[in-house]
Amino acid sequence: MRLIQLSRDSLNFPPPDMALREPNGLLAMGGDLSSARLLNAYHHGIFPWFSPGDPILWWSPDPRAVLPPEEFHLSRSMKRFHQKSPYSVTLNHCFSEVIAGCATDRDEGTWITPEVIQAWQTLHSQGHAHSVEVWQDDVLVGGMYGLALGQIFCGESMFSRSENASKTALLVFSGWFARQGGQLIDCQVLNPHTASLGAREISRAGYLQYVDDYARRALLTECWRPQRLFTRRC
Template identity: 40%
Template structure:
């Protein structure tokens, strides 16, 4: 046993110093997940959710469904239309995940904390959509580098999706400077929030709240927060539902006609402060009606 440990230790040192991590890369790409999940081929196909490997998890929720494949737009959209999420780590194949629970936001139910209401009343920020998509993606990538988030391949994939009209960004501006935002994937009446960033405190929340209210006005069915719920998203009104419930909503929303004809005009001639007040008034009326 000691000899085996010394051998492994020596091999790792050799790989690190001389082979520059090639052995580790080969192991994680070719051996680590062998026979542990469905291996994707060139065919545009994903196995059913029930085929996931529950023993390989990401956090308490994620279950490994498939490995491999590519970042082509057709495969990514097929995945999202089936409630499957791609993640990639350094020197590993693309991993495709499912879960028995999903975190979602119903746009009409977005919660606006008091500090955000005060920030919005200051009227210091401007919202736009699809005006600086590449800059938003780059900013999100920069804030996640320590987690190998948004590799170069992923960034290029999102650029392609943007060119095809599937990916969109929301920007927050202050004095003509980009200070926050988010981007995600949308089709029908569905939006999946991919990532967000803030260079000024709370501006990522501002982008999310503004988008939620705007989508609620346009009767969007759902904002998908993925399968890794966070307290941050829950504080804004996101809830966790079962996979069956999620897939039922997803099937409805992906078959809906495109709700937004021009994302670039999403916030034009739109007053965030007034929209927030209308949203709060609507929630008050709803609560009063429930009590009578």
């Protein structure tokens, strides 16, 4: 099965089941990162991921890593930490700073290039992309960002500059998202960090069924407005 070259003149993608088995999920290359293309991709279970200097690569892996928000795994140590948390958590207070943190606070390098940052900032300005911020006093110490697809949230990246900051972001967001009617957090590919927090793998077909069932169902009205989700306890 050959890799499909996308045209800038068309937003169409090949069917996800045409993705390669090795590397797992690689479906197509090329195109651009316009909002219309990105939204179309995510509505078909496809996302971009590529290294700086490489062409844009589009993926739809099988299996897919997901986290039903009510299944967040709260370890005993994290529960003790959160009971006396030094953090506050907000929603959509500083998207630009969060995506910049995700791009720079990584030992393994980043795929979040200036081109990617600009594309996601545009999605945020259009009301599609959202950020969660973790604060210690007035200092941003962690966070995460992603794309809202109705009752699904497609998590893109997170960062942490202080103990358990990214875990706190996902813990608080998961509870809030479930209360708004959220059904699923897409984690894309399972890794030890997300697995430890309750993420699990399902088939690509299973994930696409979630998208078909929930991506066009709305959450509670105005739930994505900037707001405080959690206030420090000490």
